[in-house]
Amino acid sequence: xxxxxxxxxxxxxxxxxxxxxxxxxxxxxxxxxxxxxxxxxxxxxxxxxxxxxxxxxxxxxxxxxxxxxxxxxxxxxxxxxxxxxxxxxxxxxxxxxxxxxxxxxxxxxxxxxxxxxxxxxxxxxxxxxxxxxxxxxxxxxxxxxxxxxxxxxxxxxxxxxxxxxxxxxxxxxxxxxxxxxxxxxx
Numbered sequence: 096x097x098x099x100x101x102x103x104x105x106x107x108x109x110x111x112x113x114x115x116x117x118x119x120x121x122x123x124x125x126x127x128x129x130x131x132x133x134x135x136x137x138x139x140x141x142x143x144x145x146x147x148x149x150x151x152x153x154x155x156x157x158x159x160x161x162x163x164x165x166x167x168x169x170x171x172x173x174x175x176x177x178x179x180x181x182x183x184x185x186x187x188x189x190x191x192x193x194x195x196x197x198x199x200x201x202x203x204x205x206x207x208x209x210x211x212x213x214x215x216x217x218x219x220x221x222x223x224x225x226x227x228x229x230x231x232x233x234x235x236x237x238x239x240x241x242x243x244x245x246x247x248x249x250x251x252x253x254x255x256x257x258x259x260x261x262x263x264x265x266x267x268x269x270x271x272x273x274x275x276x277x278x279x280x281x
Contacts, residue, residue, distance in 0.1 A: 137250050143251070148194065148256070148262060152252070196210075199213070204232060208220035213257065213260045216257040
């Protein structure tokens with residue numbers, strides 16, 4: 096069934112709401128009040144409905160490309176033997192766990208930037224750093240496109256995990272509508 100807007104099953108009011116949400120995200124500043132640029136579009140990647148933190152997100156920290164390249168290669172305290180790059184420890188073998196180091200934690204290098212703001216990937220410094228060339232601080236991660244960088248699919252997975260509340264367990268299978276805008280304005 097087609098409604099007056101020419102879209103199946105979606106009433107015009109819902110399309111107007113989606114447009115308003117899109118405009119709001121496009122104009123809203125992100126982490127630290129700086130609008131990122133040079134961002135990878137993840138808009139066309141299907142939304143992940145159920146994400147298990149340990150199996151999906153934490154595994155990116157160890158092996159994001161299937162060749163044992165991970166964020167923890169640089170972001171590790173090596174069991175207390177060194178200072179992690181950017182003072183962010185993402186090594187699941189270190190204590191405390193990467194989860195405790197990320198969620199609702201402000202970056203010591205870039206004050207005012209919280210790594211993961213549950214339900215708000217657009218305000219999360221971690222997402223900004225992996226998705227954009229120019230963020231509120233430093234360069235895109237992984238630095239120098241290490242290991243080939245994070246694919247748009249992995250970036251979208253992190254976005255979806257944060258949007259679902261960044262739980263330490265598994266995300267709820269139904270957490271938002273399919274009209275949500277994903278990523279930063281290009």
